[in-house]
Amino acid sequence: MSRSNPRVLNTLERAGGFASAQEVYRLMQREGQSIGLTTVYRALQSLVNDKIVDILRREDGEAIYRLCGDSHHHHLVCKGCGDTIEIEGGAVEKWAKSLAEEHGFRDVGHTAEIFGLCSKC
Amino acid sequence: MSRSNPRVLNTLERAGGFASAQEVYRLMQREGQSIGLTTVYRALQSLVNDKIVDILRREDGEAIYRLCGDSHHHHLVCKGCGDTIEIEGGAVEKWAKSLAEEHGFRDVGHTAEIFGLCSKC
């Protein structure tokens, strides 16, 4: 029962591999594709199950879906102006991996974001 | 206009310094304290502004408030059974600090969570 609707996956790809369910839905609507919001949610959930996309959270709690295989990176976010800088997370990758192993976890992912005030704010 | 209601702060402390707004509210209700949900949200928001608490997100997107000054730690969460292990994040602290400095950020915080399947799941 793979509900990984290819049109949804395709839209997520074209959205830069990083979008919320609502955004994917609105984008497909705008393009004239006929699809229901429910199906978008189901397709994304299915893609998550199949480990084709990751799920993260925006600051306001909205879920955003990230295509796996996208170059994995983290964010440095300014609490003042909202500016976001993509950063590498080498140290974090190693940290997450070694700790997970240490506790016998498998199939491991992680999130890591840094926030503060940028020099302008 | 400090709305940092001391009863809310006190309740958050007694909840282990780590709870959602709804939980703080329910706890106060159960204890017979008379308070409105709105006030709980406002008080927590105010505490965030005053940098007395941090705000993070549960996996389901619900906001949880963490008392600053609590011994800072991270979580290793099992996606299967929800089990959570508190872990040290030395490597992450350094990573966050050095990257923030590098980009001229100040007043810096961070989140980092690891999730996977524990040995039982």
Add this chain to the structure above:
DNA sequence: TTTGATAATGATAATCATTTTCATTTGTGA
């Protein structure tokens, strides 16, 4: 003490993402 301005409170309604329900449609094999 009375008055008045201002801030705090909380019940209620509105918002918004997400999930559930359920009837309908589609695909597929017999």
Add this chain to the structure above:
DNA sequence: TCACAAATGAAAATGATTATCATTATCAAA
């Protein structure tokens, strides 16, 4: 063609959060 399971999507339900707005508490000045 028929039957049946899977997929779809409209509409309603859910649940956290936020906005409204009338009421109440505070407190300084008259």
